[in-house]
Amino acid sequence: MMRREFAREMASLEAVFDFLHRFAAEERLDAQAAYALDLAVEEFFTNIVKYGRGGAGGVQLEAVRAGATVTVRLEEETPVPFDVTRQTATQFDTPFAERRPGGLGIHIARELLDGLAYDYVDGTSRITLTKHLER
């Protein structure tokens, strides 16, 4: 299990990827799983940074492998819960000229992951990502 706190800023992204890549190397994750975790964590981490919602302190990242399943959690203290699992889907029927990337990242993350969960307890917001590995 690996755990580390990151400052709530875009400049942390490189360190976030370093963390994920060390975890992927130690746990010998396949390339597809590593890509999925990179993309999903980037989407949710940057979402936290961009739409802070009054949160204080850093963002805790925890990664753990149990058998063929990897779980990554992003935790932050915030007064405002934001359930990422309730994000409305990207409107794919929007005409091309009007299409905007909003919501796209979460849609892609959900497709690449095997599980996405959210809970909010005592001021702590927690996003849990799961990915099953190819054996």
Add this chain to the structure above:
Amino acid sequence: MFSIAVNDEGIVVLTGRFDASQSDRAREVFAVLKESAVVDFRDLDYISSAGLGVLLATQQRLKKEGKAIKLVHMNRMVRDVFKIARFDLIFEIE
């Protein structure tokens, strides 16, 4: 590491990892494009929705002038991301 450059043949070459921290730099390069162009993904290992957003905005701007960017040599995982986003319907991908 990420780099974006326009080579002597006018091909936009992307290298490395195109994540949210790189989108401003990439946007500046794509903003200079005035004609149809090829974007070479051969050495691009990773792209997220931030990169897709830059490409989408570029395509929308060029299409208004009857022009477009064409994307070539994507690796399998990058291509999967484009398919999930249904960007394979927006771009010509070779």
